[in-house]
Amino acid sequence: MSRSRMARGWWVAALLLAVPSLAANMAMGQSAKPAMTVPEIRACICQEQKIATLRAATADKDAAYRKRQDQVNGLTAQINQMTATMNPTDNLAQDQLSELIELRARVQRQIRDTTLPELQRSTNVLNLAVQSYNTICADRTIYDVDDVEARKNLSCPKP
Numbered sequence: 001m002s003r004s005r006m007a008r009g010w011w012v013a014a015l016l017l018a019v020p021s022l023a024a025n026m027a028m029g030q031s032a033k034p035a036m037t038v039p040e041i042r043a044c045i046c047q048e049q050k051i052a053t054l055r056a057a058t059a060d061k062d063a064a065y066r067k068r069q070d071q072v073n074g075l076t077a078q079i080n081q082m083t084a085t086m087n088p089t090d091n092l093a094q095d096q097l098s099e100l101i102e103l104r105a106r107v108q109r110q111i112r113d114t115t116l117p118e119l120q121r122s123t124n125v126l127n128l129a130v131q132s133y134n135t136i137c138a139d140r141t142i143y144d145v146d147d148v149e150a151r152k153n154l155s156c157p158k159p
Helices: 003-031 038-085 091-136 144-151
Strands: none
């Protein structure tokens, strides 16, 4: 028998031995988590509802943040255009420019002091809720009969 045939034969033998072992390990890994009970299913459904509410709140905070950023960008464009075309001796134009610069600074402070921290807090709360859900609820077997039972008269606390 040639060396290459012996090497191929060794790999085939190793593969044949490894497949049943791999299948057994996968089966044990899948059955390691017990099926969810009706109370656990109810808790996870309520957690899903809470996550949906948190996602909506985070989306609102993100929209507010983006709106403020767009406002800053628009003011910056106005300031740049005014600066490029303004007559330096025009006092009215200088006053208008100063007002635009001050308005942009107020919006930037609002972003820094309120809008961005609110978005970050909302995002953190959402991320923690999703992590909790994934730890407790994800990758668990749910039997249809238990799911139907869990949804009967389901009442979740208000988030």
